[in-house]
Amino acid sequence: MKPMGSIPADFRGGETLTIAGRSAEDWIGIAGCTPLFVYDMAVVARRISKLRAAMPPALAVHYAVKANPFRPLVEQIAPLVDGLDVASAGELALAQAVAPASPVSFAGPGKRDAELAAAITAGATINLESAGEAARALAAAEQLGIAPKLAIRVNPDFELRGSGMRMGGRASPFGVDAEQVPALVRQLQDAGADWRGFHIFAGSQALDAEAIIETQAQTVALAARLADAVGAAPPLVNLGGGFGIPYFPGEQPLDIGAIGAVLAEVLDRRAPSLASTRFALELGRWLVGEAGVYLTRIVDRKQSKGETFLVTDGGLHHQLAASGNFGTVVRRNYPLALANRLNAAADEVVNVVGCLCTPLDRLGDQVSLPRAEIGDVIAIFMAGAYGLSASPTAFLGHPAPVQILAGIPSNPNAIFTC
Numbered sequence: 001m002k003p004m005g006s007i008p009a010d011f012r013g014g015e016t017l018t019i020a021g022r023s024a025e026d027w028i029g030i031a032g033c034t035p036l037f038v039y040d041m042a043v044v045a046r047r048i049s050k051l052r053a054a055m056p057p058a059l060a061v062h063y064a065v066k067a068n069p070f071r072p073l074v075e076q077i078a079p080l081v082d083g084l085d086v087a088s089a090g091e092l093a094l095a096q097a098v099a100p101a102s103p104v105s106f107a108g109p110g111k112r113d114a115e116l117a118a119a120i121t122a123g124a125t126i127n128l129e130s131a132g133e134a135a136r137a138l139a140a141a142e143q144l145g146i147a148p149k150l151a152i153r154v155n156p157d158f159e160l161r162g163s164g165m166r167m168g169g170r171a172s173p174f175g176v177d178a179e180q181v182p183a184l185v186r187q188l189q190d191a192g193a194d195w196r197g198f199h200i201f202a203g204s205q206a207l208d209a210e211a212i213i214e215t216q217a218q219t220v221a222l223a224a225r226l227a228d229a230v231g232a233a234p235p236l237v238n239l240g241g242g243f244g245i246p247y248f249p250g251e252q253p254l255d256i257g258a259i260g261a262v263l264a265e266v267l268d269r270r271a272p273s274l275a276s277t278r279f280a281l282e283l284g285r286w287l288v289g290e291a292g293v294y295l296t297r298i299v300d301r302k303q304s305k306g307e308t309f310l311v312t313d314g315g316l317h318h319q320l321a322a323s324g325n326f327g328t329v330v331r332r333n334y335p336l337a338l339a340n341r342l343n344a345a346a347d348e349v350v351n352v353v354g355c356l357c358t359p360l361d362r363l364g365d366q367v368s369l370p371r372a373e374i375g376d377v378i379a380i381f382m383a384g385a386y387g388l389s390a391s392p393t394a395f396l397g398h399p400a401p402v403q404i405l406a407g408i409p410s411n412p413n414a415i416f417t418c
């Protein structure tokens with residue numbers, strides 16, 4: 001038997017799985033088929049409130065759309081946050097369509113000229129990833145006759161310790177090396193651009209509050225050094241995010257209260273060169289990850305060489321991360337359960353696999369579950385971030401899953417493909 005992570009508290013109670021007041025089978029009935037993703041907006045809204053309560057009141061909170069770009073979800077989140085962070089022209093178009101009033105920032109390497117032009121026209125802030133990109137953005141702006149809103153993404157000279165995905169402290173496709181930043185800011189100012197400040201994103205999926213606290217303090221200190229070198233206060237410093245969620249056995253939720261308390265002090269004591277600067281956090285995973293459940297039905301149960309396999313109609317083409325093939329080095333089990341016997345005692349150790357013809361398609365490895373039969377539904381938790389949109393949906397040509405946004409006052413908002 002191998003361990004699995006714990007089911008998020010919002011879904012843990014009860015004999016059968018309930019999401020936003022309805023059973024998993026009810027949601028499947030609404031969808032008309034499996035597999036499907038159900039996202040509980042009430043869970044997301046509660047997390048946003050909890051974050052706001054923990055952080056200094058002046059801190060802006062942005063949603064990183066790439067964590068989950070499901071349109072009804074972005075539409076509901078937009079009014080609850082201070083801005084949307086996008087990483088492509090597609091996400092920019094989505095942000096403009098669902099939340100035209102939301103401030104947008106656009107980060108990510110390899111922005112094409114057309115993407116730069118679209119962002120400038122939309123009035124979005126472009127987080128520049130290189131000097132070359134800066135030159136192309138200025139050229140696009142000149143052609144359009146618009147003063148572009150440009151910030152510089154800084155490749156910091158430190159990294160976020162204990163982060164699942166490190167993005168600083170080394171050679172990087174992301175951001176401009178810190179020592180080259182002051183000269184580039186001057187160049188933007190000389191060209192008549194509206195310089196918006198700095199974006200400093202040092203990592204992702206960190207569960208160590210102390211490491212985040214240390215990184216945020218280093219980030220504010222770096223911003224102050226750069227402001228001194230530039231001789232002007234950055235209007236905004238985007239501190240990045242990196243807040244992780246507990247997927248695996250032994251992991252604990254992040255203590256955001258501790259992070260907020262220290263950040264409040266750090267901002268209170270900040271250097272005079274940052275006196276007029278606003279600060280923002282940009283979070284994806286922490287806001288939406290725990291709010292999503294992937295439901296997939298068992299279509300076969302088989303024995304092979306002494307092991308039991310539960311073969312489902314879902315798989316890594318929808319939920320790559322649960323198979324351990326998205327940004328993890330060692331494969332570990334996401335929390336999963338039988339939807340109709342959520343808290344029943346386990347009777348057997350099984351492998352839960354998907355329907356793809358690849359040994360990579362393992363959703364649960366040697367997990368203990370109550371005895372399951374064909375037709376039972378497996379719920380895989382922690383499916384709200386980097387789920388469907390981070391999965392190879394075209395691989396093997398199965399249909400896309402249904403997605404449903406639950407927990408909103410009106411009827412559930414769904415995109416049907418079955």
Ligand SMILES: *Cc1c(COP(=O)(O)O)cnc(C)c1O
Nearest residue numbers: 064067107204205241283284285
């Ligand atoms: C992906 C990304 C985020 C969101 O990261 P999470 O770990 O989901 O919070 C924030 N900012 C940038 C620049 C990103 O690329």
